[in-house]
Amino acid sequence: MEHEVFVPVTVERLREALGDPVRVARAVPGLQQDAGADPVAGRLKVRVGSHSITYRGAVRVTGRDDGSYAVEGDATETRGTGSVTLALALRLRDAEGGTTLTFDGTATADGRVTELPQDAVGSAIVRLLNRFAEALGETEEPEQPEEQPETPRAVATPEPVEPPAPPVDDFTEPAGPPAEAAHARRTMIGRSAEEVDHAPPRGRYAPVPAPQTVASGATLRWAAPAAAVVLASAIVVTRVLRRRR
Secondary structure, eight states: OEEEEEESSOHHHHHHHHTOHHHHHHHSTTEEEOTTSOTTEEEEEEEETTEEEEEEEEEEEEEOTTSOEEEEEEEEESSSSOEEEEEEEEEEEEETTEEEEEEEEEEEEESGGGGSOHHHHHHHHHHHHHHHHHHHHHOSOOOOOOOOOOOOOOOOOOOOOOOOOOOOOOOSOOSSOOHHHHHHHHHTTTSOHHHHHHSOOOGGGSOOOOOOOOHHHHHHHHHHHHHHHHHHHHHHHHHHHHHHO
């Protein structure tokens, strides 16, 4: 068999991928790797026409002195006694915008695959090689972006706390009765109804007393000193008249 596949990747990139068994294993389409086994070993389901056959085996890729690679593989059916042996040579050639991969070699098989049409088997092999070459070109390691210095986070400034407003005097009338009225009611407890009815109100509800006349008191306060002055003057005059006689 002979088949060519174009891959839009440089030859150097493909050689790096073929030299890494882990990347080769990722390029095999549908391969389920066995835990603890070789990197390119496990279960592989191959679809041929309307049929599918599952194989368990391994693939080895080895570089040659002429720059080509030897691809060797062997597998057995998971449900049957059939087996497949693969021996291919893989060559890389520079092409415009990428690389051309050329597969040529032989494959032998027995079991269920020999019962299927040869054109369907050939189409399944071509499809498998195309997907392997395309996946091999996509396994190049992505470039790691340069780490950007971490921008310091802005520290939230606490909002100033306004001091509590000073208490405002409430000049409205109290909703309840005045203290004087309450005191008056407390003092009336235990008194007879007649005493309560005729008791004069106290506190702010007590009647305003009539204004007292202060004229008499003021007259008496001024009359006493005046009388004393008149009496002293009379005594002095009397003594002067006596001396003249």
